[in-house]
Amino acid sequence: MPKSEFAPAKINLTLEILGRRADGYHELRSLVAFAHDAGDVVTLAPGSSASVETSGSFAGDISGSNLVDKAISAFAAKVPGMKPPRLILDKNLPVASGIGGGSADAAATLRLLSKSYPGIADRDLHTIARALGADVPVCVRARPVIMTGVGETLEEIALPQEVYAVLVNPLIAVPSNKTAHVFAALGAAPLTAPPEAEPAPRLSNVRDVIAYAKARGNDLQAPAQKLFPEIETVLAELHRTEGALFAQLSGAGPTCFALFATKQEAVAGASALRQRQPNWWIRPTRLG
Structure with missing residues (x-):
């Protein structure tokens, strides 16, 4: 049976840019939440494939190598001899839209692959996620947080049930x-x-x-x-x-x-x- 992972839309309920750091990145503070039923879906299907298959309303807007491909490569570097998985991305979120679609897809891919290779610890996923992009670590967690630094520091926070x-x-x-x-x-x-x-x-x-x-x-x-x-x-x-x-x-x-x-x-x-x-x-x- 194929295994699937939901990649929820990431919403910056706030986004404070505190200044430009010496390394060129921006220091930020953001209250981040995730949509319960608006997002993409990443499915691990039987077999092997050199590239990600895409479907969904916005599949046609994806061009070239995407963060899912990069997430697979980064994860495979931790698992010597890992065969290229057959992944299907159901793209329901608009591309480059400010709600973390690509980052959420990469994060869902990491979560999905980690279930097949349980020897990869949470700390390894966080390290991989940080290398993929500023929004990927928070999307791996996919729970409400206060995000600081350049996105790497995450403090979980309770949101009301009815938002x-x-x-x-x-x-x-x-x-x-x-x-x-x-x-x-x-x-x-x-x-x-x-x-x-x-x-x-x-x-x-x-x-x-x-x-x-x-x-x-x-x-x-x-x-x-x-x-x-x-x-x-x-x-x-x-x-x-x-x-x-x-x-x-x-x-x-x-x-x-x-x-x-x-x-x-x-x-x-x-x-x-x-x-x-x-x-x-x-x-x-x-x-x-």
């Missing part, structure tokens, strides 16, 4: 190096001193989550809107959607999210938004 969101992507064309363009447009100042550690916030209900997100914001939202003006349209549509309590950009975009108090309001909001914008990618989901 519902609508994810929206306008399906505009973006360059493969979109994030680099957004960071360049931000022009973060050099980091002059290590940031002070902060206690994790206590988030008892969706109102607490919204208050924290409003206070921290997403520092990439303004530069991303300059590069991709459609983001402003998406946010305006979310703000005018009945039941939406808060809306913001996730990551470097262009996917945005709105938070709702109940599942019913999120589903109704997504339905109303689809009627106004039938060509957008719109998904209601619970976050956790």
Whole structure:
């Protein structure tokens, strides 16, 4: 029987860019959550294959070598003699969308392969994940965290059970190096001193989550809107959607999210938004 691993969308509920480090990377602080039912699926099928098979709505948008291929190669380096696995990627998330699709796929691949090779310890997975990209370690864990450093330091945090969101992507064309363009447009100042550690916030209900997100914001939202003006349209549509309590950009975009108090309001909001914008990618989901 084939084995499958869900690769949930990663949502940056906040994203603070604290400064540019001497090594060129950016120091950040982010409250990260994951979608319960919006994501890709990676399946390990019988047999062997030199390349990943793709299916799903956005399979055609994948070009060249992707993070799944790199994850396989990095994992195989830990397992001498490992045959190339036959992996099938069901691509349901838009590509380069600010919700960690490629990173989530790579992370799901690592989790899936580790079940077949239980001798690979968690510390090895974390090491492999860090080498693949800043968002891969948090996607390996796939649980709510406060993410700091350049993405390698993860502090688990409890989110309320009832946090519902609508994810929206306008399906505009973006360059493969979109994030680099957004960071360049931000022009973060050099980091002059290590940031002070902060206690994790206590988030008892969706109102607490919204208050924290409003206070921290997403520092990439303004530069991303300059590069991709459609983001402003998406946010305006979310703000005018009945039941939406808060809306913001996730990551470097262009996917945005709105938070709702109940599942019913999120589903109704997504339905109303689809009627106004039938060509957008719109998904209601619970976050956790």
